[in-house]
Amino acid sequence: MNASFVSIQTADFDLTTELAALRAQDRRVGALCSFVGLVRDHNEGDAVASLELEHYPGMTEKSIQTMVDEALARFPVYAVRVIHRVGLLQPAEQIVLVAVSAAHRGPSFQACEFLMDYLKTQAPFWKKEQTPQGARWVDARVSDDAALARWGIAARNAAA
Numbered sequence: 001m002n003a004s005f006v007s008i009q010t011a012d013f014d015l016t017t018e019l020a021a022l023r024a025q026d027r028r029v030g031a032l033c034s035f036v037g038l039v040r041d042h043n044e045g046d047a048v049a050s051l052e053l054e055h056y057p058g059m060t061e062k063s064i065q066t067m068v069d070e071a072l073a074r075f076p077v078y079a080v081r082v083i084h085r086v087g088l089l090q091p092a093e094q095i096v097l098v099a100v101s102a103a104h105r106g107p108s109f110q111a112c113e114f115l116m117d118y119l120k121t122q123a124p125f126w127k128k129e130q131t132p133q134g135a136r137w138v139d140a141r142v143s144d145d146a147a148l149a150r151w152g153i154a155a156r157n158a159a160a
Helices: 015-024 059-074 105-122 142-149
Strands: 003-009 031-038 050-055 077-085 087-089 094-102 125-131 134-137
Touching: 003 059, 015 031, 015 077, 015 094, 031 105, 059 077, 059 105, 077 105, 094 105, 105 142
Parallel strands: 003 077
Antiparallel strands: 031 094, 050 087, 050 125, 077 094, 125 134
């Protein structure tokens, strides 16, 4: 049984609750891998006071679900949970959760990393940082595109 859960939300999430929900879906689970991303207080050498994320409701969930479906097809995993926050976030706040259950750690780690690489480059979010120099939009990085290329997926988001 492959199952997935994708949520785009303004509210914070509780890691323990989310992992328990993922684990409860299948008694065969022998491994859980999770990644939690936090808002950094710096970027490109500048202090960051806040980060605002925008998205198109419906389109963003569909795009992420397509990524999750790809991970479920590529790796022998049981279930995936992806939660991505939007709105105004402060440094050190949780911004994203990717959690994967599987029989063994290897596929769980791989699927989790694949999904994060995919989210960093392909998910339709627009990010704006507030810095001492003013507001600026955050662009994808060449290193993010290179990380996705390891999985055989070409992305052309960042300027070289």
